[in-house]
Every structure is written in C-alpha cells, then in structure tokens.
Amino acid sequence: MQKKLILDDKIIEFKDFNNKWDYIKKCINKEFYSKKGGAMINNTIFTYDSETSNYIDKEGNKKPFVFSLMLTVVNPANLNTANILCRRVEEFKYVLNKITSYLGCVVHKTPMVDKKTGSPVFDINGEPRYDESHDKWIDIFIHNLPFDISFLLPKIDTYKVFSSDLHKPYYVVTSNGVRFKDTVVLTQKTLDQLGKGLQYFKVRKAVGDFDYDKIRTPETPFTKKEYGYVVDDTLVLAAYIREK
16 A cells, blocks of 8 residues: 655744745745646645634624734645745735745736737726736635635735636736635535545644634744644645645
8 A cells, every 4th residue: 555645744934934945945846837828837836724813893893814824835846845834914925925036926917919900908897808928927725715815915916816706706816926726616625525535645634623712813822733723724735736
C-alpha cells in the first residue's frame, strides 16, 4: 500500500514573514501555464481561509470582523509548503504584494478590439472587454468565496468580478493579478467531504476544535488546537487541488 503524502502543517506568523521569505520562495513554483485567449496562471497552489468574530454595535447589532487570515502555499513539484498566518487584512495584502511582485504578476487592462473594424469590444452588460492573453495571475482557492471575500473587497483594488448574483461571486480578480476562486462552486462538496475523499494525501478537516462563541481580536493568541484548526482548512483544500 502506498504511503500517504503529508503537507507541512507548521505555521509562519506574519511577524516572521520577511525572515522566512527565502524559505517561502522555495514553496513557490515560478512556472506559468496559459489557456487560449486567457491570462497566464502560475502553477503554485494557493489556498486561503479566514476566521471571524463579532462585536455588538450601539444599536445592539452583531458586526463581524476578521481576525485570522491563513494562506497556504504549496509548490506542486516538490510539495514544499508554507502556511502564512496573518491577523489583519493589511498584513495579508503585504504578503500578496510580495508574492505577486516576486512572480511578476500583471494586469495590463488592454482593451480588446475587433480585428475587422478596430472598434472596442463590449460584453453583454456594455462593459469593455480586455485582452488578458499577456496578463500573469495567481489563483487563490477559497471554500465559500462570498463570505471570505466580503472582508477583503473593501480593502483591495478589484479588476473584475464574475458572479451569478450580487452576493454570489464565482471569482474575483485584483488589479495586481490575484484571482480568488470559489471551490464550493467547483466541487459542490464541504471541506470535510474533500478531506475524506483524498486518495494520496493524509490531511484531516478539524471538527469541533474551534469555539466560535468566544470573542477574539487580532491580538488574541491561539491555542495549539486552534492553530491546528485554522491550518487544516487550507491544507485540505491544497491537497485536494494537488490531487486533481
């Protein structure tokens, strides 16, 4: 029986990010692939998950905020893995900017023109279409994109959104070449189901290790179990993507 593969579950906290950058680069595959007419996509596997808490405003309403942002980075060639834990959106943006700059990601925003008439091309909503064939992006997979992206959208520069409804995006592309994709739509399965269906990797989806009734802030330290919980979510998804 083949021994199952294991992804590294050690966590790099944001305060150590720059000191660990040389190692993180080993977890990034610099190769890109392209699809006909589309942007060139980097081969590295990126998965993301966030945790939120609530505060009560003056009117007595619950207001959610994010206090944990986990990015797992896996080199598909050698399975080198970095799990980067941020506690604020600004920290996460710094990490993304560092990675996209290293890879040379770019969104040119070159208007598409009709080859016969030379006129601009518009979509069915009257918005201009862009030639993305020279763009370079990374894909970050999120299980339940509509929820997680809601905490990022106010603070990121969005290039385009593809959605079925106002609050149901399938993917979101930023102006620095990050495409967030919803794996709930792609797989139609829960994370627990993805974990149980893995054939070659040994990763579990932690259940019951996180007390969601506890109020936390970005300053609240994690217990050992809680660290395991937040990294398992992204590792399960990364293992599933590597298998597929």
